[in-house]
Amino acid sequence: MSYIESYQCDVCGDKKGEGGDWWLAWVDCFPGEKPEEDQPLIKLTRWQAHHAHSAGVKHLCGARCAGTLMDRWMTQQHADPDSHCETK
Numbered sequence: 719m720s721y722i723e724s725y726q727c728d729v730c731g732d733k734k735g736e737g738g739d740w741w742l743a744w745v746d747c748f749p750g751e752k753p754e755e756d757q758p759l760i761k762l763t764r765w766q767a768h769h770a771h772s773a774g775v776k777h778l779c780g781a782r783c784a785g786t787l788m789d790r791w792m793t794q795q796h797a798d799p800d801s802h803c804e805t806k
Contacts, residue, residue, distance in 0.1 A: 723767075725740075725777045729779075730783050732779045740764075740777065740778065741762055758795070758801060762778075762784060
């Protein structure tokens with residue numbers, strides 16, 4: 719029995735095939751001078767199968783969907799300019 723991984727774009731829903739220009743994005747924390755000044759930031763990198771499994775990672779099928787995700791994230795940040803990194 720074999721296991722087949724499948725991914726789909728978190729923006730448009732396209733399914734990942736063998737090729738394509740896929741990307742990964744996630745939210746991280748930019749440290750301020752004090753912990754209460756920490757701010758969320760978004761990171762983007764080329765597709766890496768190993769990191770595609772990481773919690774919180776968004777799968778993106780190309781530049782257009784990466785731009786859409788960035789626009790949505792920026793809109794959320796603008797709506798709540800006092801937001802800080804989530805602490806665990």
